[in-house]
Amino acid sequence: MNQSVRFWSLAVLAAGIMVSMSGCDRLAARDQLNKGVEAYKANHFEEAIGHFQKATQLDPTLPMAKTYLGTALAGNVVPGLDTPENLKTANQAIGIFNEVLQKDPSDINSIKQIASLYFNIKELDKAREWQKKVLAVDPKDPEAAYTIGVIDWTMAHENVLKAFEAAGGNMNDDGKGNMKAPKKVLQQIADQNKPLVDEALQYLQLAVSNRENYDDAMSYINLVYRRKADVDFADANAVKADIAAADDWSQKSMGARKLNQEKKNSANAGGITMDANGNLK
Numbered sequence: 001m002n003q004s005v006r007f008w009s010l011a012v013l014a015a016g017i018m019v020s021m022s023g024c025d026r027l028a029a030r031d032q033l034n035k036g037v038e039a040y041k042a043n044h045f046e047e048a049i050g051h052f053q054k055a056t057q058l059d060p061t062l063p064m065a066k067t068y069l070g071t072a073l074a075g076n077v078v079p080g081l082d083t084p085e086n087l088k089t090a091n092q093a094i095g096i097f098n099e100v101l102q103k104d105p106s107d108i109n110s111i112k113q114i115a116s117l118y119f120n121i122k123e124l125d126k127a128r129e130w131q132k133k134v135l136a137v138d139p140k141d142p143e144a145a146y147t148i149g150v151i152d153w154t155m156a157h158e159n160v161l162k163a164f165e166a167a168g169g170n171m172n173d174d175g176k177g178n179m180k181a182p183k184k185v186l187q188q189i190a191d192q193n194k195p196l197v198d199e200a201l202q203y204l205q206l207a208v209s210n211r212e213n214y215d216d217a218m219s220y221i222n223l224v225y226r227r228k229a230d231v232d233f234a235d236a237n238a239v240k241a242d243i244a245a246a247d248d249w250s251q252k253s254m255g256a257r258k259l260n261q262e263k264k265n266s267a268n269a270g271g272i273t274m275d276a277n278g279n280l281k
Helices: 004-043 046-059 067-073 082-103 108-120 123-138 142-167 183-210 214-230 236-267
Strands: none
Touching: 004 046, 004 067, 046 067, 067 082, 082 108, 108 123, 108 142, 108 183, 123 142, 142 183, 142 236, 183 214, 214 236
């Protein structure tokens, strides 16, 4: 009987110690989280990453710890750089955000971060896929729609350059339908680019409808219509209409950009003002 009592007493004591240690770990995790936030604000990203990693190790359930860790890792990714180290950092961040999404599939921040990371490491198909996931959660997000259009245009433009390079003859993209290029080359471009052009126009128009005077999106609509002219090479009237539409959107973009700058200047025009008590502010 005494042996049984001693056994259960030890078990209760051990459980108490475990709870105490767990509580200490949670406090330590929050301390590491706070230190990480301060380091991140000071642009000490490596230090911040270390603190966030410790926080997640000490308390894997700590709210926002993984999000902060993923954000700090993403901040260390250099856009367009395809070194093994840069790709490793990007994929680590993507993995962290995917862990967040396992618990909350509609976490818009994590979805946007993954989309941005794939774009930065030039995995454009995946970046486009994740931007569509952003729109599935927030159909009114203008930047997601804009980015899809940019990705489609980028891929279409690369297709033109590659086709011209493969054909030889020192051909240059004239941005007006490239009517002097061999028909065989233009047909190849049209086959590759029609889906990209159609989708780009769809999403860029969505971006403009969701953000008033979205001059960057308007500028890309101009560029996409110039790619559409390649696709329509067999119809001279269609090519002419495409170039006219491109020029029109170019003018709209410049007008919107001017208007946006005027609004910005107006918002900043106050300068030093005086309150009701005569104090400068």
